[in-house]
Amino acid sequence: MKILLLQGANMVALGKRQPELYGTTTAAELDALLLKEAKTLGVDLDIRYTNVEGEAIDWIYEADNSGVDGLLFNPAGFVYAGYALRDCLKAVSLPRIEVHMTNLESRGMQSVTATASDGMIMGLGIDSYVHGLRALTYLIKTRRA
Numbered sequence: 001m002k003i004l005l006l007q008g009a010n011m012v013a014l015g016k017r018q019p020e021l022y023g024t025t026t027a028a029e030l031d032a033l034l035l036k037e038a039k040t041l042g043v044d045l046d047i048r049y050t051n052v053e054g055e056a057i058d059w060i061y062e063a064d065n066s067g068v069d070g071l072l073f074n075p076a077g078f079v080y081a082g083y084a085l086r087d088c089l090k091a092v093s094l095p096r097i098e099v100h101m102t103n104l105e106s107r108g109m110q111s112v113t114a115t116a117s118d119g120m121i122m123g124l125g126i127d128s129y130v131h132g133l134r135a136l137t138y139l140i141k142t143r144r145a
Contacts, residue, residue, distance in 0.1 A: 001042065001140060003070045003133070004063045005034065006056055007049040008085075009077025022101050025126050037130055041137050053078050057088040064092035070136045071096040072129070079104070079111045089116035095139045099132035101125050 007027070010017060015026030025033075031047050038045035046068075050056050056078070063071060071094045078085050079100075089096060096118050103123030104111055114120055118139060121132045 002044045002068045003072055004068050005045060005047045006073040008075040009051045011074060011076045012049045023125055030126055034129055037133055053082060053085055056085055060088050060092055064094050070094055070140045072132050072136050074099050075113045082112050086113045086116045089113060095143060097132045097136040099128045101128055
């Protein structure tokens with residue numbers, strides 16, 4: 001099973017940027033944790049970071065056309081105005097789970113990509129990713145059955 005994890009704007013600065021909200025785990029540490037979990041689940045996980053919405057869109061279409069089984073994504077800074085990203089998500093057949101480290105609702109925020117997601121996990125810090133990966137794996141297996 002192949003899964004693309006797409007990290008949106010500003011996620012590359014994880015661990016340095018607003019540690020009071022996002023903690024001190026770095027992007028490299030999160031990647032290592034998720035690659036270990038992916039191995040346990042029998043998943044080939046491709047992790048990509050971008051600060052450019054168009055690049056994210058290109059990668060999603062590429063994944064949809066190349067046999068990737070699912071998309072785990074944190075739109076991050078695209079959450080506010082990522083309408084092009086949302087439209088791309090609606091155009092692909094990939095099962096997809098959106099994750100956020102913080103609870104957007106408690107912060108008075110709404111994700112523009114949420115309407116194009118099969119599910120959302122948020123508010124659990126880096127564990128949102130672990131639960132998101134597990135949920136996506138389950139979703140893919142369920143759709144195959």
